[in-house]
Amino acid sequence: MARIGVFICHCGENIGRTVDCPAVSAAAVRMPGVVHSVDYKYMCSDPGQQMIKKAIVEMKLTGVVVAACSPRMHERTFRAAAAEAGLNPFLLEMANLREHCSWVHADKAAATQKAIDLVRVMVAKARRDRALRPIRVPVEPTALVVGGGIAGIQAALDIAAGGKKVVLVERGPSIGGHMARLSETFPTLDCSQCILTPRMVEAASHPNITLMTYSEVESVEGFVGNFTVTVRHKARYVDPAKCTGCGDCFNKCPLKNIPNEFDAGLGMRRAIYVPFPQAVPNKPVIDAAHCTMLQKGKCGLCAKICPRGAIDYKDQDSLVKVKVGAVVLATGFQLWDHAAYGEYGGGRLADVIDGFAFERLASASGPTGGLIKRPSDGKEPKTIVFLQCCGSRDDKAGKKYCSKICCMYTAKHAMLYRHKVHDGRAVVFYMDVRAAGKGYEEFVRRALSDDGAEYVRGRVSRITRKQDGTLVVRGADTLAGRPVTIEADLVVLADAVVPRPGSEKLAQIFGVGYDQDGFYSEAHPKLRPVETAAAGVFLAGACQAPKDIPESVAQASASAAKVLGLFANPELEREPIIARVNRATCAHCRACISACPYGAAKDFDVLDRAGKVLRTVVDVNEGLCQGCGTCAAVCRSHSVDLDGFTGEQIHAELNALL
Amino acid sequence: MKTLGYYPGCSLSGGGIELDLSVRAIAKVAGVELREIEDWNCCGASAAHSLDHSLAVALPFRVLALAESQGLSEVLAPCAACFSRLKGTQVRLTRSPELGQRMQELVERPYNGTVRILNINEFVASLLAEGLAGKFTRKLGLKVVAYYGCLLSRGEDIVTSDDAEDPQGMAAAIRVAGCEVLPWNSSNECCGGGFSMSKTGSVLDLSQAILDEARAVGADLVVTGCPMCHSNLDMRQLELLKRRRVPGALPILYLSELLGLAAGLEPGALGLGRHFIESRQLVRGGA
């Protein structure tokens, strides 16, 4: 006989204001199976929890319904309390009186009636709850980090430092990411490569880290603690085991004029190349799309030159499976393509460049050796217009959101420019200056006061090019309330930060959510900012939202802490919401096997004592089942049921709404 | 034979008659029939919308209702202002069902919103799709700047076939006509529009800037699709010449005229002789 206790929370006034909690309590006590009902100001408070625990013991409750906030908020809290009082935690249910009722309805009578209904439904469910035991699965203590930028490197180093193995997968030929492309970093103006390259080397040489560059994640199977990830090693055409990185090959390759992606197309590379001198691993790859040997079967110069015979034109992509227990996604960002803005030249004006191009111009190791020269004619620009919010905060042609890092790097660009070209004029168009960070506001102030950057509040309406190559920048100074026209030699657009191409596909592979712009969704915007809806998959860096370096590094370390926490136990407890098959009634039509997204439903032979197959039915693998219940719904005879959401429970819930 | 509804509007029977002549001529070459909407009325440009919003919608509404009742599913409005008024009304109607109800009562005609309205660029594109290019016989070899102005590039949901900030809708046609399209900065700068009479000084300044830029990039002529732009660049150019503010005459042609020339038609038949700035010398033996 069920003995259900109902605990109704006022949540201060959050519920009590629109729901008559004593009336709900009075109604609850008359519901079938309910032996105890009480309302209280704050059920989640310590006295509130004590009240529940005491009632469980004293009233010998067999089930509990807490009518309070969303179960997403406090179900764990209350289930833990129930467990402390000796009640199986899965015998406790929550009715959502706050998010689903008091906060969304103003009419007290209607809200109270709905609250009573919601409680009745959960009482009906709780009466049919069965004690469930958490499922324990072994954890493979190796982490996969996807993306070898600063976030991925940091996460890998931290996990490795914690004594666990890491596989670091990077799409490009070298780790380092965008940070390796930066000249100096705000707000300290320290050299980006100087602080990054030691980390890159450390990651490559750490005994716990396996580096897989020029590789991409192909597919994923399994679940938290037990992922099997298939990684595609793209053909490098250079055997890294033989290559010493001497550089003879890429110094001799006859194809000299391939725009180098690393230099934002401002510098050139060969068909066999390392993207930049400090690359890790410092071993070249052949760009098959450009290589004459691979395209037309002619040349072969690099193979002839290589003293170690490391060149292999027959190299092919290979697939490697790795077993990991957790995943950190750190796939980063790229800049939005301003070609969508016809008013800024539609991407056709050579001297209208993006922030990365300027970084490469300002970088001592860049294509100009750190001299600011404009791309069209190599002339040193005497006036540069910097334009913030290019594509950001524009929901028509661009992106709705603020890209967060542009205010700071634009101030940095203006400073770097003025440090290099003392008589140059740096004009910054801005909508607002958002410099919320340690030392950030001071940095922007310095750009203004010490380095003479001219800040104009307003938007640029049009950039045109005169016949002599001068760029005419027309815009508005909204503080002065008048149009402005500036003749500039170079324009730097602070293009919006957007996710990397393919990020949505990767999210689907890992079962991670993403927003309308393609940024990965965290499990909770405030309380679980590095986790995702997919258990065991964590986020680091700008793949989640625009972030600067310190934020990316902080999140990377946070995700590493999450991974190490997960790996701290050899086994993992999982919610026991899994499907079960009634072997006696299963007709083995195999619809559930076809439907199961996890391959958890499998054929199962029922044997007699002699080992002879009597019948074949379906069985569900507890480790693989994630509890979606799709199998239960396709089973015509209801021979599959889902623990925690059984047919009997749903039937009872529906009858409670009669 | 494809049939298009035709809305000439006032301009094409007055100051912009060259546009009417040349549009009809190239339609004929392409084998497209233009059927003039019977009993059409003024579209309301440029004054109605500054006087009375109901009137500004009611006038085009009646035109569209007539076209629909006459079985015309597509209507060409060569004048950019007419196009903007007709299509703008269509957009307003889709945004507000009540407006349609009100207009129906006012005009005493139903309109179900089925008419598709084409501007000159979209019309030319459809002629090219019908195989107009195959009928081009004359090699023009001219350097052209395409001038769109505002009404052929702007208006949310009105000019849907082109980019407001970087219009390209004429480029393909000009290239097919054997001409080079020069990149320039003034393709959708303002010509002064309706201030031609009231603020002639401003119009002269604006038109001059456009002509200067066209000359600077080395254009032989400016191609436009709008009678208002044409009048500001063509007629007002006389004044600029008189005041020696421009160094020489620069012909201004309608897109349809240029295509007519490419199709081998006589300049006079296309209306080239009616411009203020002589343009017949652009084709050999034309002048």
Place this chain on the structure above:
Amino acid sequence: MKTEKADVPTPTTFEPRITAFVCNWCTYAGADLAGTSRLQYAPNLRIIKLPCTGRIDPLFVLKAFENGADAVLVSGCHPGDCHYTSGNYHARRRWTLFRKLLALTGIGDDRLFFSWVSAAEGQKFADLVNDVTAKVRKAGPFQAAHPGRKA
């Protein structure tokens, strides 16, 4: 309260009863977001929470109607967003056929609603509930004579 004109029948206002089957990860969370955003919507909907729309057997819908619901709403994750990767795709296929069958036997699309509401779409959820409630209010009580109704 008794009115003096007892012989004049007072028009009873019809309050639709709507049963919603929603998934835990998207629409339930979207409804939570509507709550945390304090969006007001009609109080006529009762949610039955399931892990995934893939769990919803058409029998649940029939039972809801049988038990007096004037309308049923099924809502889950957008395509591509299913927490279980494909439960919602399975559900979609099921509903495509089942709604056809119900329409043919007298339960039309003024009674049976489907939607995708993500965890981020609190506003959409509130709008949806209001819209469904308004539609069902307009459609009136689900006729007692329907064969799918408990007598």
Place this chain on the structure above:
Amino acid sequence: MMKALRQEAAKLLQEKRAALIIGFAEREGHPALFISKPEDCERLFYDVSCRQNLAAYLSKPEVSARRPVAIVASLAALRSLVVLTAESQAAPGQVLALAVDKDAFLGTFDVAGAAELLRSKYPDLGPEKALLERVGELSKKSVVERAAFWAEEFAKCTRCYACRAACPGCYCARCIVEKNAPQWVSTAALGHGNYSWNIMRAFHQSGRCTLCGACEAACPQGLPLMVLNAALDREALEEFGARPGYDPEGKPVIGSWSAEDDHSYMR
């Protein structure tokens, strides 16, 4: 035709390629005939009035115990055989079909052969025109009229489950209607239980029904069950390109998906 059928059946028994032949008897109603001796094959009969789908016997334990078995199979029954194979209900290599089409005997086929025959010779079997017209007429009515129509029809249902017994697709060890904890479908032969039963019977066949018509033929009350089956068949074809009974390794329509599936009705 009959002669060829009888000879072939006798040969199968003689050559031990079949231990049991299931066919039709000549007498009134053409009930199923179970034959294990070659000489009894003379009693086999077939014409278009034989409405039973003999594939329905394949999942019965009494029959599966006497494999290999051969059935006299109309085109619809051939499709049923393919569906049952896809759903692991007919052991491949253990079932043969003596295929018949109206007044022609087509030969003996195993499952793969039957599927090949269907694909090559009868690639687009579907509801007959008259049946589609019935669906069309009903679809034209208003929702309220349709409800009234079915209220009247379903009211006649006595819940004898003859439709279920006749259907090769209804092979569950325990039908959902017999599950009583919880009892989703009321067993009383009354309004809502009758509605749920008939709706779920049709829905459980969606994407699987081969339109043999055995259910409607078996119904003593004359319920127009094929209208529901045909409507679902067309819908599954239009929406998912589903043609059940052509691929012995095909995935179930309900139990698979495509990213391109329509969801225009979802908001």
